Amino acid sequence: MSADQLSLYLDLEEGQKADLEVAARAAIALTATVREIAAFIDPFSDVKLELIDSSEGSLFLNTKVRFLSAAGPKEMTLYAVLFVCLTWIGTSAVGFVVEKIEDHVWEQAFGKDFAKLSDDDKKDIADLVARAIEANAGKKPSERLYAELSQDPAVKGVAVTKDRNKKPSSIVPRSEFASRSGGAVRNERVIQRRTTRGIRKVILVSPVLVPGKRRWKFRIGKEEFGAPVHDTQFVDAVLSGKFPIVMKSNVEMTVDLEVTEELNDGHWEAMDYNVWRVLGAPVQFQGEQTSFPLDKK
Incomplete structure (x- = not known):
């Protein structure tokens, strides 16, 4: 030896x-x-x-x-x-x-x-x-x-x-x-994180109808999560009544969603969510629901 x-x-x-x-x-x-x-x-x-x-x-x-x-x-x-x-x-x-x-x-x-x-x-x-x-x-x-x-x-x-x-x-x-x-x-030990961002379809579970950065609740599939909505144009329109969102189950919205994940025991786990823009949501007007993309003039 x-x-x-x-x-x-x-x-x-x-x-x-x-x-x-x-x-x-x-x-x-x-x-x-x-x-x-x-x-x-x-x-x-x-x-x-x-x-x-x-x-x-x-x-x-x-x-x-x-x-x-x-x-x-x-x-x-x-x-x-x-x-x-x-x-x-x-x-x-x-x-x-x-x-x-x-x-x-x-x-x-x-x-x-x-x-x-x-x-x-x-x-x-x-x-x-x-x-x-x-x-x-x-x-x-x-x-x-x-x-x-x-x-x-x-x-x-x-x-x-x-x-x-x-x-x-x-x-x-x-x-x-x-x-x-x-x-x-x-x-x-260095904590490994990654952030992804993209356009996603989400189901609105509960909105926040007061000013601030409190988290709205959404769902993708069976997974529920909370995320602040940073789109001030959309939030102001909702709070002022200019954009009356539909109050019913399974309301689908199109959003620009950012997800931060952390590596834990070899698996990526979602740790934080942020909605940066709302691109589309159903609006209620005289009983009708239509898609309302806010980025269109």
């Missing part, structure tokens, strides 16, 4: 697929975590994570860590960087006390590579790990990773591992995502 191998493991609910956008943001947070740790341990280092491939089932994102410093590649420093990463995105910190790392934690983290490390190697790595953890290097971006993954209900656990061929033995459960996220990243 090479020192530069690192996989982000997402434990998924049975039969579920990971949200691609969430997984991508989590991978970016992992990259930021590794870079921040490396910058603390070796300020002259340059780190790049390269995606090798991914495995399905529960999702493995397998990467290769390119680590260079002014003095060239340093395997021991890379081990320290990856160990701190495993500490924040996993449960390896359980075996970490002051400047000593228990043998079973080494083996859990590095597998067969553990046997190649001398006592001096382990002491050097432990010293680097101790200083990085004390300084919270990489902790903030790792919190962002948990916050991002909490947005996907398909993800029930996460881990970072060096062995891409088997499920990690130490997985952080979803129940710990909130406490590990720091609680602030949810507010940083």
